[in-house]
Amino acid sequence: QKEVEQDPGPLSVPEGAIVSLNCTYSNSAFQYFMWYRQYSRKGPELLMYTYSSGNKEDGRFTAQVDKSSKYISLFIRDSQPSDSATYLCAMRGTGTASKLTFGTGTRLQVTL
Amino acid sequence: GAVVSQHPSWVICKSGTSVKIECRSLDFQATTMFWYRQFPKQSLMLMATSNEGSKATYEQGVEKDKFLINHASLTLSTLTVTSAHPEDSSFYICSAGQAYEQYFGPGTRLTVT
Numbered sequence A: 001q002k003e004v005e006q007d008p009g010p011l012s013v014p015e016g017a018i019v020s021l022n023c024t025y026s027n028s029a030f031q032y033f034m035w036y037r038q039y040s041r042k043g044p045e046l047l048m049y050t051y052s053s054g055n056k057e058d059g060r061f062t063a064q065v066d067k068s069s070k071y072i073s074l075f076i077r078d079s080q081p082s083d084s085a086t087y088l089c090a091m092r093g094t095g096t097a098s099k100l101t102f103g104t105g106t107r108l109q110v111t112l
Numbered sequence B: 001g002a003v004v005s006q007h008p009s010w011v012i013c014k015s016g017t018s019v020k021i022e023c024r025s026l027d028f029q030a031t032t033m034f035w036y037r038q039f040p041k042q043s044l045m046l047m048a049t050s051n052e053g054s055k056a057t058y059e060q061g062v063e064k065d066k067f068l069i070n071h072a073s074l075t076l077s078t079l080t081v082t083s084a085h086p087e088d089s090s091f092y093i094c095s096a097g098q099a100y101e102q103y104f105g106p107g108t109r110l111t112v113t
Helices: none
Strands: A004-006 A011-014 A019-025 A032-038 A045-050 A054-058 A061-066 A071-076 A085-092 A106-111 B004-007 B010-013 B019-025 B032-038 B045-051 B067-073 B076-081 B090-098 B101-104 B108-112
Touching (some): A004 A085, A011 A019, A019 A085, A019 A106, A032 A061, A032 B101, A045 A054, A045 A071, A045 B101, B004 B090, B010 B019, B019 B090, B019 B108, B032 B067, B032 B076, B045 B067, B076 B090
Parallel strands (some): A011 A106, B010 B108
Antiparallel strands (some): A004 A019, A019 A071, A032 A045, A032 A085, A054 A061, B004 B019, B032 B045, B032 B090, B067 B076, B090 B108
């Protein structure tokens, strides 16, 4: 079993839809959770990072963490064609040099 | 803030030659940098962790004599792919850690012919 599970998609939604992206994990040592957006042939761009269980909102993006269920989500409201990208969840334990463990990424396509 | 650059962005080399990729943190000091490789439609795989002034820590299965990492300063880490072969063709990405966040460079696409 992988430490982090993420549906690779692709996920296709119409413009304006609410998108829900999810990851589950098995390692309870993970304490920090991130979502990255990666456009084709580019490096990942940090979108959100959270520590506590609960919700964190930033513009059209909401990150949700449920540590008891080992489940994290990223919601995108009013999705735009420019949101079309691969979304990677990542997580790590404590310690500044603790390495990130990534999900496989979900490819999102927002259509006009 | 928190900008990481990589150079070159794209390189083609012949089999058997060596290629050096640079990773720089432009506006912060990074005591730790990470090197990843990514195959098409796959996630990032950590290759090694690079600490300024000390030897890099390689992940299991990564040949340290083939992928030489040097972290000479708080803003620069280099990855040298020695005696490159076509199977080394990949997208190489570095990241630099700041507190509990890592910022990624734009990546270097290596093609070995």
